[in-house]
Amino acid sequence: MKHQAARMKTIPMNSPPDNNRYRNVDGILKVVEDKLCHRCGACIGLCPVSTFGIDRNGYPMQIDDCIECNICVQSCSGLGVDYNTIGERMYGQEYTYGDMMGPVIGACVAHAVDETIRNNAASGGVVTQLFDYLLESGQIKGAIVVVEDPENPAMGKGIVARTREELLQSQQSRYTTSPHLHILNTIHEEEGPFALVALPCQIHSLRKRQMVDPRWTKKIPIIIGLLCHYSLPMSSTEEAAALLAPPGTSLAHTRYRQRDERGWPFNTLEMTFSDGSVWRSPYGPAQTFNVISRISPLGRCLQCLDAAAEFSDISICDPWIRDERGNWKYEEPEGFSGVLIRTKQGAAVVEKAVAAGRLSAKAIPPEEIRSGQQQMMVEKKLRTAFRIDVRRKLKMAVPSYPMEFAPHQRKVIVHEVLFWFMRLIPAFKPIRGFFLQLGFSRVGRYLIDRRMKRRERRAAAGKPAV
Numbered sequence: 001m002k003h004q005a006a007r008m009k010t011i012p013m014n015s016p017p018d019n020n021r022y023r024n025v026d027g028i029l030k031v032v033e034d035k036l037c038h039r040c041g042a043c044i045g046l047c048p049v050s051t052f053g054i055d056r057n058g059y060p061m062q063i064d065d066c067i068e069c070n071i072c073v074q075s076c077s078g079l080g081v082d083y084n085t086i087g088e089r090m091y092g093q094e095y096t097y098g099d100m101m102g103p104v105i106g107a108c109v110a111h112a113v114d115e116t117i118r119n120n121a122a123s124g125g126v127v128t129q130l131f132d133y134l135l136e137s138g139q140i141k142g143a144i145v146v147v148e149d150p151e152n153p154a155m156g157k158g159i160v161a162r163t164r165e166e167l168l169q170s171q172q173s174r175y176t177t178s179p180h181l182h183i184l185n186t187i188h189e190e191e192g193p194f195a196l197v198a199l200p201c202q203i204h205s206l207r208k209r210q211m212v213d214p215r216w217t218k219k220i221p222i223i224i225g226l227l228c229h230y231s232l233p234m235s236s237t238e239e240a241a242a243l244l245a246p247p248g249t250s251l252a253h254t255r256y257r258q259r260d261e262r263g264w265p266f267n268t269l270e271m272t273f274s275d276g277s278v279w280r281s282p283y284g285p286a287q288t289f290n291v292i293s294r295i296s297p298l299g300r301c302l303q304c305l306d307a308a309a310e311f312s313d314i315s316i317c318d319p320w321i322r323d324e325r326g327n328w329k330y331e332e333p334e335g336f337s338g339v340l341i342r343t344k345q346g347a348a349v350v351e352k353a354v355a356a357g358r359l360s361a362k363a364i365p366p367e368e369i370r371s372g373q374q375q376m377m378v379e380k381k382l383r384t385a386f387r388i389d390v391r392r393k394l395k396m397a398v399p400s401y402p403m404e405f406a407p408h409q410r411k412v413i414v415h416e417v418l419f420w421f422m423r424l425i426p427a428f429k430p431i432r433g434f435f436l437q438l439g440f441s442r443v444g445r446y447l448i449d450r451r452m453k454r455r456e457r458r459a460a461a462g463k464p465a466v
């Protein structure tokens with residue numbers, strides 16, 4: 001037990017604006033212009049007078065007058081995050097930026113007891129099961145979740161789910177632009193309490209607001225975070241759909257983690273086109289994601305330092321954990337989720353859901369979860385830090401991160417150079433198309449299968465994944 005997490009204190013934070021160049025509505029538009037916006041939607045949702053709408057690409061756009069309160073800029077995590085300030089407020093003096101996983105007081109692998117929820121889920125259905133339990137037992141008025149945007153199946157949008165049906169509709173991961181904090185603008189007048197599921201960057205924005213405005217802490221006392229490597233820009237889904245669609249059709253629906261009869265970990269990207277035909281990725285979610293992420297312009301995600309949603313109450317992930325023979329350790333076709341419990345209120349929610357017979361959970365050492373996510377955590381904490389320092393030196397716009405980074409190791413630098421060599425692909429559209437088709441071709445399948453087998457062998461030999 002590393003930290004005994006305290007309930008977030010709500011003493012106003014003495015936080016000067018991250019940068020005086022950014023203020024009010026124009027400041028947010030400049031964040032977008034400077035390519036610092038990761039499309040969390042917080043500025044849209046927190047603005048007291050609905051100055052912002054969402055543009056076609058998921059960015060904030062001005063639709064009304066601004067009263068110059070600067071709430072949007074103060075909350076914007078695209079502009080910067082002071083990890084130590086948020087960390088100390090949540091976890092006390094013991095918090096210091098740099099730990100791969102962030103503070104954790106317990107871990108488990110778990111699954112929804114409700115079969116409908118478990119079978120419809122990305123992994124074990126823990127997120128939805130916890131929300132369903134909280135809703136049904138009257139502990140929350142609603143859960144802020146993400147659904148497919150009916151006007152654009154390549155994008156996600158926020159809803160406040162107040163029924164089980166709405167929760168079921170929100171299930172599975174949307175690995176795409178989903179600025180769902182925009183929906184906060186519908187609950188300004190409601191006391192709540194509400195629960196929220198969000199990516200690390202979205203949690204940063206809400207935590208920034210909660211530190212200076214206790215009403216938002218009271219309104220949203222429970223935050224479930226998803227571990228996040230990258231979120232693919234919606235343009236990637238659109239481009240993939242355009243290449244894979246039968247001639248004359250368009251994308252009608254996207255399910256990023258649809259199950260087939262093999263179950264977890266084969267629940268994967270499925271696109272339905274306007275003629276009713278369906279394309280399904282031949283790979284599981286991680287490999288599918290790897291193919292598409294290689295050809296995606298990942299933008300602001302490449303400057304993100306938080307893999308494990310370290311400011312959530314509970315962080316949830318896939319149980320990418322291998323046993324000593326290199327096989328998945330927690331593999332049941334119905335799926336498990338990996339769970340990192342960070343705060344006392346997070347622990348209480350999990351314990352009560354287990355006691356109520358809604359969640360099945362097995363305690364595991366947090367290190368098991370870390371072992372499965374190590375590569376991604378190293379990228380976020382070490383390689384991204386190097387990347388940001390290089391950008392600073394080149395006088396490019398970078399988020400304000402006032403923490404001290406670890407010294408950059410040689411092997412981190414070498415890996416980063418190779419990574420940027422591969423990142424040239426997304427700059428050229430014809431090459432993107434070629435790589436996408438190659439990735440899903442028989443040759444691609446052969447290469448990816450070979451890589452997976454190599455990983456299994458390395459895991460069986462006790463070596464870290466490459």
Ligand SMILES: Cc1cc2nc3c(=O)[nH]c(=O)nc-3n(C[C@H](O)[C@H](O)[C@H](O)COP(=O)(O)OP(=O)(O)OC[C@H]3O[C@@H](n4cnc5c(N)ncnc54)[C@H](O)[C@@H]3O)c2cc1C
Binds near residue numbers: 123144178180
């Ligand atoms: C962009 C993204 C990247 C991820 N990267 C990793 C990773 O690298 N490693 C890993 O182990 N796990 C990752 N995850 C988490 C993983 O995919 C599952 O979401 C997690 O295991 C929870 O599954 P579940 O069965 O408990 O949830 P379910 O019961 O299926 O519920 C999923 C919940 O997630 C919400 N959600 C879906 N998409 C988004 C979104 N874009 N933003 C905010 N909330 C959303 C839904 O509204 C729903 O409430 C990622 C998820 C996302 C969305």
Ligand code: SF4
Binds near residue numbers: 023025052068071
């Ligand atoms: S009214 Fe306040 S929150 Fe809204 S855009 Fe203007 S400064 Fe931002």
Ligand code: SF4
Binds near residue numbers: 031042060076
């Ligand atoms: S990062 Fe979030 S808060 Fe900042 S400009 Fe983008 S959508 Fe708005």
Ligand code: SF4
Binds near residue numbers: 199230231302
């Ligand atoms: S990688 Fe970071 S910035 Fe990108 S979606 Fe995930 S949490 Fe947000």
